[in-house]
Amino acid sequence: MGKTETFANLNTDLGRLATRVETYLQENGFEVAFSKDQTEPASWFFIQARKAGALRTVAGARRSTDITIRGNPDRIEVSIGTGEWGKNLVTSAPLFIVPVVGITASLVKLYTAKRFEDNLWKFIRDQARFLSGSGTKAVEPQAGTAVDSRAYDCDYIEGYPGWKTQLTGGKLVLFRERGGKNRVVFRSGSQEIAIPAENIAGASIITRKKGLNEDDLMIQLDCEGDGGKSMRLVFNINDGIIRGVMAGIDELAGEDKALRGFEGMSVTTDTKSCSACGASIPREARFCQSCGQKQ
Template sequence: MPKGMPQVVIKFQIIPDYTLSNMPKTEKFIGKNANIERIATRIENYLTENKFEVAFSRDVSGESHTYLIQARKSGLIRTVSGSRRSTDITISGQPNNFEIKVGTGEWGKNLVTSAPLFVIPLVGIATTVTKLYTAKKFEDNLWSFVKDQVKYLENTHTKDQTNLKEYPCEYVEGYSEWKSPIRDCKLFLEYNSGNSCIILKTSIEQGLKIPATKIESAKIIMKRSKENTDDRMIQITFRDDHDKKRSPIFNFDDDIIRGVLAGIDELVSETKLQQMTLAIKH
């Protein structure tokens, strides 16, 4: 470059593609016996983790229930793509016969249910479930997540207020009360209105119960195993009865680890949202 010539630096910022195709996509699910409200909750959590502003509406007045979730990006991306455009996810039907539709709409417009739209506060916990979906298009990511959650939530519809979801756990370590890792455990996510918790059951009576209100974070970590391979594990950080921070590590099969993490996030988010609702009422 000749002397005296100013140096020009041009910077480009690549805006991720969070848009959907113009044609809405619909998929029907038969015989799943799934709790569709929990599917909706997990989708809300997924979108908020991806830093979307999320609004939610539901109509459960009849036999067929309808849930509408609207999402839009904030900040620079929203400015570029237009602040009124939203991603709309509609779930409608019954536990054994429902459909999920993903398309685009206008933020704040509820054309699906008669109920008002509510903007969802960020009440979840820090998770890394979104990082496991690395397809190039946001639409592919979203549908991968939706189908996974329908699979994980099969046979979760129940008329009882309490609902248990069981996951086999290969071993647990990092809990100071135990001298060695505990193997061949079962982890239960107990959904109970106002009193949800995580329960770990073992064969040697060294169980563990973690109230959802005490959980601060849940994340997937990579840990070197004895076989010198990298294992994906879930680390749950919570406060015990003495307000001491604990961070045990749970090892699950790779086929179910995403479902476990999404379930923990759902459990905590629902509990915190219930607490906020009660606080507002009082």
């Protein structure tokens, strides 16, 4: 039986919450498909997920985890249950495969419950809260571009060429623009680093010794700097908000990649089993995408 939770008075953007859920599922090794309300603003999103490739058994090829997000920014209802891959429970509209456009991130490692569904619910609760206020679009006066910028206290940054080993105190700001350029910015006094989202290759959580006996979680960002040089920056963010910051960075980079090249692929429901490994493959396939065996 499915489970439903309601999130009220958060002013959370439904579309951004849905996108973060899709990325989280992909990082967990799922193939993801989606459908959404075609009106603006969209009032519902339907997401399906099934284990990808070799992780998927023959019996589970048609079984999916179904997530429905519906409502408005001030009252969001999220339901999680099981269903049949390719079957849209909300509408007759087709489902589309979500391309993998996120960066290499380690967000999944921050959720450590034994059951996947428990981790998924914790992630959704986190992101609904972290995205609080995103339902109202701000406008950048000069460019006239819709912007969502979120600033986080950052104890220090290290790894930027030309700066001293560690620069203490500052703000890490995530800029999300419609029709513009997503970017990550670090500010400390009069100094500023701006990293275009398209230059971000990966983000990971690392542990450093902040004090004598204290393990501190930090974000390590692999990106491209001026002249194409590789940089590895380390940001010290409060452990209580690091999950939200990581998801935000992944969102910025993923959206940038999607804008530069997105092709919607319809879900293929007409399938057969590979004669060698049993994986579910399109009926017209001549080779298995999992084991390579000719059919």
